[in-house]
Amino acid sequence: MRQPFLGTHINKIDAKGRVSVPAAFRQVLAEDAFAGVVCFPSFTSEALEGCAMGFMNEISNSVAERYELFSNDQEDLSDLIFAESATLAWDSNGRIQLPPEMIAFARLEGTAAFVGMGKTFRIWEPETLARSQAERRAQAREKGLSLRLRSAGPESRPDSRPESAS
Amino acid sequence: MRQPFLGTHINKIDAKGRVSVPAAFRQVLAEDAFAGVVCFPSFTSEALEGCAMGFMNEISNSVAERYELFSNDQEDLSDLIFAESATLAWDSNGRIQLPPEMIAFARLEGTAAFVGMGKTFRIWEPETLARSQAERRAQAREKGLSLRLRSAGPESRPDSRPESAS
DNA sequence: CCCTAGCCCATGCTATCCCACGAAATCCCA
DNA sequence: TGGGATTTCGTGGGATAGCATGGGCTAGGG
Secondary structure: OOOOEOOEEEEEEOOOOEEEOOHHHHHHHOOOOOOEEEEEEOOOOOOEEEEOHHHHHHHHHHHHHOOOOOOHHHHHHHHHHHHHOEEEEOOOOOEEEOOHHHHHHHOOOOEEEEEEOEOOEEEEOHHHHHHHHHHHHHHHHHHOHHHHHHHOOHHHOOOOOOOOOO | OOOOEOOEEEEEEOOOOEEEOOHHHHHHHOOOOOOEEEEEEOOOOOOEEEEOHHHHHHHHHHHHHHOOOOOHHHHHHHHHHOOOOEEEEOOOOOEEEOOHHHHHHOOOOOEEEEEEOEOOEEEEOHHHHHHHHHHHHHHHHHHOOOOOOOOOOOOOOOOOOOOOOO
């Protein structure tokens, strides 16, 4: 069982283009055999998507099994993911080096915000992130999304008490 | 089966920003593999929400199962929940260190009130808590709210305290 | 021959560990 | 049933290890 990626960590990109992957994320990623990260440009945001190698495998398998991770339309996306993703091994200090295209895509300049998203994480230019979050928060409030959190996944809650219902 | 978080415990925050997690809560959290707490700002109050890592995992999985990967809703939820949460491991004495943003969010100053909420708990600045409780009580009175003993429905969440017990 | 990727070492900072103390709750036995 | 002994819990402070970051050194490729 893999722990989720949690929290937001802002790190610097040094002159050589290196960034420390937050220790907390490295710990999560350490459950994977590959000592590093897989990155690809996000489809929906001006940010990079990051995950463990194992997650890529899941995507690959899910698509093959037609598991419901992707809808039909989204299957095409998997092709894109694999094509545009890069495997970034970290050095002995836990730093990775982002390829120039990715730096450009997310418009990173000097700092990078690593944002936990559960099964994946994102890498943002901090200012862009702030703007995006404000927007998202407004939307969520509008839709009342936060309320649904409470009942998230009623079928998969192992600790709901079977106590002879209602 | 997880015991619920119960009661209110007020502890001090020391110069280093450390707080003892109440022993009673630690006992509940001990059922989880991760020796610590996950915290995030509450959506509805000027307080911090706390829970076990396992609870976060459940949310992570439910979100993944319920929404399509890369759908807007999935991202909104993930952003709201995971991005702002922190994993706080406790030391050998059962203390955690609250990140500055969280201290700021709940306006904590020197003391923290841990309030059991069943599956989760909250961390309040004691004065803020008192005000909030008074308000809530007034509202309840106004509405003529009376407690009805309902066995647990899918999302019944008994967060009203039966009496202002001492 | 220069530029870059990869590697290792150095450093300041902060979180974490460890030990100690005091108060309160608990236990135990008369 | 009461009082002393013992344990647990919350709190404080010093020591230590881990983390993020900067810089230098080497080897290989254009």
